[in-house]
Amino acid sequence: xxxxxxxxxxxxxxxxxxxxxxxxxxxxxxxxxxxxxxxxxxxxxxxxxxxxxxxxxxxxxxxxxxxxxxxxxxxxxxxxxxxxxxxxxxxxxxxxxxxxxxxxxxxxxxxxxxxxxxxxxxxxxxxxxxxxxxxxxxxxxxxxxxxxxxxxxxxxxxxxxxxxxxxxxxxxxxxxxxxxxxxxxxxxxxxxxxxxxxxxxxxxxxxxxxxxxxxxxxxxxxxxxxxxxxxxxxxxxxxxxxxxxxxxxxxxxxxxxxxxxxxxxxxxxxxxxxxxxxxxxxxxxxxxxxxxxxxxxx
Amino acid sequence: xxxxxxxxxxxxxxxxxxxxxxxxxxxxxxxxxxxxxxxxxxxxxxxxxxxxxxxxxxxxxxxxxxxxxxxxxxxxxxxxxxxxxxxxxxxxxxxxxxxxxxxxxxxxxxxxxxxxxxxxxxxxxxxxxxxxxxxxxxxxxxxxxxxxxxxxxxxxxxxxxxxxxxxxxxxxxxxxxxxxxxxxxxxxxxxxxxxxxxxxxxxxxxxxxxxxxxxxxxxxxxxxxxxxxxxxxxxxxxxxxxxxxxxxxxxxxxxxxxxxxxxxxxxxxxxxxx
Numbered sequence: 285x286x287x288x289x290x291x292x293x294x295x296x297x298x299x300x301x302x303x304x305x306x307x308x309x310x311x312x313x314x315x316x317x318x319x320x321x322x323x324x325x326x327x328x329x330x331x332x333x334x335x336x337x338x339x340x341x342x343x344x345x346x347x348x349x350x351x352x353x354x355x356x357x358x359x360x361x362x363x364x365x366x367x368x369x370x371x372x373x374x375x376x377x378x379x380x381x382x383x384x385x386x387x388x389x390x391x392x393x394x395x396x397x398x399x400x401x402x403x404x405x406x407x408x409x410x411x412x413x414x415x416x417x418x419x420x421x422x423x424x425x426x427x428x429x430x431x432x433x434x435x436x437x438x439x440x441x442x443x444x445x446x447x448x449x450x451x452x453x454x455x456x457x458x459x460x461x462x463x464x465x466x467x468x469x470x471x472x473x474x475x476x477x478x479x480x481x482x483x484x485x486x487x488x489x490x491x492x493x494x495x496x497x498x499x500x501x502x503x504x505x506x507x508x509x510x511x512x513x514x515x516x517x518x519x520x521x522x523x524x525x526x527x528x529x530x531x532x533x534x535x536x537x538x539x540x541x542x543x544x545x546x547x548x549x550x551x552x553x554x555x556x557x558x559x560x561x562x563x564x565x566x567x568x569x570x571x572x573x574x575x576x577x578x579x580x581x582x
Numbered sequence: 583x584x585x586x587x588x589x590x591x592x593x594x595x596x597x598x599x600x601x602x603x604x605x606x607x608x609x610x611x612x613x614x615x616x617x618x619x620x621x622x623x624x625x626x627x628x629x630x631x632x633x634x635x636x637x638x639x640x641x642x643x644x645x646x647x648x649x650x651x652x653x654x655x656x657x658x659x660x661x662x663x664x665x666x667x668x669x670x671x672x673x674x675x676x677x678x679x680x681x682x683x684x685x686x687x688x689x690x691x692x693x694x695x696x697x698x699x700x701x702x703x704x705x706x707x708x709x710x711x712x713x714x715x716x717x718x719x720x721x722x723x724x725x726x727x728x729x730x731x732x733x734x735x736x737x738x739x740x741x742x743x744x745x746x747x748x749x750x751x752x753x754x755x756x757x758x759x760x761x762x763x764x765x766x767x768x769x770x771x772x773x774x775x776x777x778x779x780x781x782x783x784x785x786x787x788x789x790x791x792x793x794x795x796x797x798x799x800x801x802x803x804x805x806x807x808x809x810x811x812x813x814x815x816x817x818x819x820x821x822x823x824x825x826x827x828x829x830x831x832x833x834x835x836x837x838x839x840x841x842x843x844x845x846x847x848x849x850x851x852x853x854x855x856x
Binding site for chain 1: 620621622738739740768769770771772773776777780781784785795796797798799801802803825836837839840841842843844845846847848
């Protein structure tokens, strides 16, 4: 294994035009973004609000959107540009796989879901016949805690959001990709099941050596899961680094605002106390009982 | 304010599918009550039964939902069962349904949608004065007057959500039922909306019932908490006590599965990467 980085993104910019053909303005949805995903398998999180440009970055890595400027190199080879030197579509899809936010929209309601897994295996020539496709699907499903028999013949509405998202992960794993781009993969999943999906990602990184680009607005799961975090606001990366360092010592006001908005257990929002004192409410429940200490092992 | 007594609610006419199973709880005056639980646990069904919306084929099999409201003008006490709540909607109680992205009428401007549900007493004084009042109220939610002339598709998700909260609160109801009002919103917008809801509740001293599967939200803003699991209430009590000392295994799991900043990380708990 060489030390070629999985992904090198340099000065990536995407410009959109607003308004008419002659008048109108343009704005940069993504503005001069640079980062590198090294060869060691890991989770790289991009955190930001709606409109921060995080999804546009993901779409450019997935080749769904062309960059306006800058370059993306996958294993040292360009993703876009002239046809003869960029990675061809077929190879690209074996190397990079997506997981989307809403699994109920990612699969059709009129096809049993296992058809998607079989098709992925056949289309990407992981399998050359149906029996092999079933075998490849089953192997992928087992690595996410499911099995082919368990899902065969069922349609999306017969699954919970958490199960269906596991199936999306299994589908993405079929070609044994180098990189999975997951765009808000747990925001539609129930809070109680969220952690099991997040832990599954970590397990895949460690056991199968797949890297993840994890796009999210949730700083707490990004912190929990990732090796590196980039925080985006209005198209730019405002802060990036190792999650523990960023959260222990955030340099940017925006990062602090984002951290303060997460509804966590422990400290109460200071604005709430202000509202309470304004309307003469004693903050009874939070002064009487100290916050619990729980470990995440459970 | 509302007493739910041993109520079993479900769907279907031929067969009966139980969604809420023998649930009892009270909604007190002047409190924020949280209802937590995963999808399918019966939170939304219970909410609809309390609101008295039986249009979806919902049926109360046994038990009662009794409301006790005080008429603002006459001072009269109205006591009613939830199936008779409809005349009280948008007067005594209002409802913020789940999925704000799609519940506003796409063919109606926002102003009309606010006016549409208003009780007669709120409409006095002519349409211009009413518009001024609505615009003033909206500005408290960070919504400009131009929003009133917009169609829903011209607004962002967070704005639509704020519009819904504003519509529900404008009538000054004694009880607001909010079903996942901030789910799928970014945390910064979510925090703004939640703080707004707390402020309204504190100012009007009414009752707010908040349904959410996010325990962090409940910890932050609710006074009392009800945990539902498979149609039943497994635990209820003051929010801080439940968090400090969860009794039921399901509650313990829910609390333990909350991600937190500065807590343990996956990398460490799996102990592979050193």
